Amino acid sequence: MPADPLQILKTVYGYEAFRGAQGEVVGHVMAGRNAFVVMPTGGGKSLCYQIPALARPGMGLIVSPLIALMADQVAALAQAGVRAAALNSDLPGEERRDLWRAIETGDLDLLYVAPETLLRGDTLSRLQRQPLSLIAIDEAHCLSQWGHDFRPSYRQLDCLVEAFPETPRMALTATADEPTRAEILAHLTIDETDAFIAGFDRPNIHYAIAEKDNPRAQLKAFLKRHPGESGIVYCLSKRKTEETAAWLRTEGYDALAYHAGLDKAEREANQLRFQHGEAVVMVATIAFGMGIDKPDVRFVAHLDLPSSIEAYYQETGRAGRDGLNAETLMLYGPEDIALRSRFIDESDAPDQRKRTERGKLDALLGLAETASCRRQVLLSYFGDACGPCGNCDTCLEPPKLFDGTVAAQKALSCIYRTGERFGQAYIVDVLLGATNERITRFGHDQVSTFGIGTEHDARMWRAILRQLIALRFVAVDLAGHGGLSIAPAGREFLREKAPLMLRVPPEPRARRGKVERKGQAASVVPQADQALFELLRQKRMEIARAQNVPPYVIFHDKTLVELAAARPTSRKAMAEVPGVGEAKLERYGPAFLSVIAENA
Incomplete structure (x- = not known):
């Protein structure tokens, strides 16, 4: 194997020049320095450690979180003529012995290992006897206790600092806000001067977020733009995952379900079909996560609200890893906001963690409700910036705003007058002055807010209430069948009478994706x-x-x-x-x- 990084780039990978910060990172590590690399998915993180591992003397040790991800990397390297292997718990005894022989005789260029395997038994001590070119910790955000993909075994990797004091250490991730970045640096003893923050923008991805109207119709319209292409549909629950996959099969799609409740053999078989197929739709919970190295995923849809902007960025980032155009869609409604809030409130986490999680949820809701460029809001969360992108729904169809101060006052007053225990549909009926048995029975046709909202239709009132929930003016009691109540921020708004601008919901035609969009995956070729x-x-x-x-x-x-x-x-x-x-x-x-x- 040649020792010149540029020659390796050309002869092994087939590229003439490094992209972005790749060359700088490779040169830094070639000099024996540690490195912390934040680079967007599809930005070429793997080359940042693979090339110096091949160019420097010794074997490259790569810590990776999932067996499927390691298998993918090893298969791709084998095609390029690189001697790579993965050491994991699934290896039969004879194969494991053969692998250790290859390690000890210097016949391996790169070794991938899960943190659990690395820290188990005598693995670490045996590797200490081998010359290592570098140690790369991929998906490094997994060691952050505040991260959405926290893996306890990653926290123990600080032992590598003492075990291999002379070996360059690399930590790489696509998803890390500023607190997470600081935690990674401190935990792995990497200096701030060794950090390379290459940006978070994925310009090839079209971002769109919409209110749930008819989710299956919205998803069907979205998928029609991607015939013969692979993609992922994320759902919150195992049951919804299976029901959605079954429905998509009746619609003619090669759809599979993936969640932690499936037995291991079925999960692995489904993942293999997704990886080996070219038009497979995987309907999954977040259990279908970091092991996705498939570069030709052309779309990602969320049928439920993710847990945070980090999770949203990570999950949507599985689209378009090859740099070609890809499209995303997230659908959400009041029930999603309430459910996520409930998860936080009912968790056993300490108060500080709960406050952090609420802040992350608020940031995600801010992204969902923004009237400005989605990409600008998304990147600003990670301390990055861009101009209006022209490749998100709010850039291509800027939402209209209106002075929602009076509307919000009417909605909050109606919630109060009806006893703060009824759901969204009931509140809308009272505002519109609907006469039905239930309203009459409760005597709410006699309250002062009955019929005071006829200037808006039911769809508009649903959008107003959804935004008030997102603003935390209104709380939703899921255990009480979705009853709405006025939250402290809502009471403050009523006292202060501050002006409030709200979004006008798009027409159903636009929400269901029938408007031509720039940057669609259909224009890849x-x-x-x-x-x-x-x-x-x-x-x-x-x-x-x-x-x-x-x-x-x-x-x-x-x-x-x-x-x-x-x-x-x-x-x-x-x-x-x-x-x-x-x-x-x-x-x-x-x-x-x-x-x-x-x-x-």
């Missing part, structure tokens, strides 16, 4: 190259099935797009296409050049 791109995909799938590996470890979609555009006629010309390294050119060049020659 120019029309002139579409037919050849599909033939190249077919050839890739044929090769992948023969080897029983995911198609994307052969070539990423992005490389196929480049091949379809460049239409190389020789091995030399194909070697110039980004993503075609020497090993892949030798192995697959003839097959793909043949497809191009026959269909150019």
Whole structure:
């Protein structure tokens, strides 16, 4: 293996130059320095540790959280001609012995290991006897006790500082706000001067957030824009996951369910089908998480509110890892806000943790309710910035605002006059002066707020109430069948009579995605190259099935797009296409050049 990082980049990975901060990070680690790297998903974090691990003397040790993620990385490296392996609890005895022989004879370039395996038995002491080029801790946010993916075993990795004092340490993540970043640096004894914060923007992702209207109709309209493409649909509960997957199958989609309640064999089989397929929709809880290294996920939908902006960023970030256009949609309603609040209030966490979690929920609701660019709000949470992006729903269809001061006063007054125990639909009926048996029976056709809201229709009042819940002016009692009550902030608003601007909800046509959007995944391949791109995909799938590996470890979609555009006629010309390294050119060049020659 050559010792020059740029030569490795070209010969192994097929790229002419580093992107963004990659070159700076690689040079820093080549000099034997520690590094903390925050880089958006799809930004090339793995090259930041793989290349110096290959260029420096010794074996690279990579700590990674999930077996599936390690298997994916190892398979992709093997295709590129790199000697990589994963040490985990699933390895049979003979394979484990063979792997240790390869480690001890220096026949391995990179070793992936889960933190639990690394810290178990004599693994650490055996590795101390081997020369290591570096230690990289991937998904480093897992060690933060405030993070959404906290893994207790990650907290014990500080022992690596003492066990390998002369070996460069790297911590890498795509998801870390400022407190989390500070915690990682302190815990792994990495100096602030060794930090590389490369930004959080994913410009290829279209962000959209909408009020739940008819969630299945909204999801169906969203998926229609992604025929023949892979994606993820996140749900909060196991039951909803299975019901949604079953419904999607009746709609003609190759949909699978994934959640922690499934037995291990079924979970693994479903994940394998998702990784190896090109048009599989995975309907999942957050149990389907960090093990997703599939670069051609073209969409991510949330049918329920995530727990925080970090979780939202991490989950949506599984789309478009290859840098091609991808689309996201999050649906939420008052019941989601109330449920998330209830999770926090009923948890056994100390008060400080609860306050932190409420703050994170408030930040997410701020993102959901913003009238400005979603990307600006999202990035500002992580201390990053951008101009209006032109690739989110609020940029493409700016929401209208109105002075909602009086409307909010009427809604809060109606909640108060009816006893602070009825749900949203009932409050809306009273405001609109609906005459029904229930309202008459409770005598609420006689209260002063009966019929005072006829200037708005029911859809508008639902949107107003949803925003008041998001602002914490109104509390929802889930245990009491969704009864609304005035929260302390709502009482202060009534006392102060401060002006309040609210959003006008979009028309149903726009909410259900029938408006043409910039940056859709449908435009990934120019029309002139579409037919050849599909033939190249077919050839890739044929090769992948023969080897029983995911198609994307052969070539990423992005490389196929480049091949379809460049239409190389020789091995030399194909070697110039980004993503075609020497090993892949030798192995697959003839097959793909043949497809191009026959269909150019």
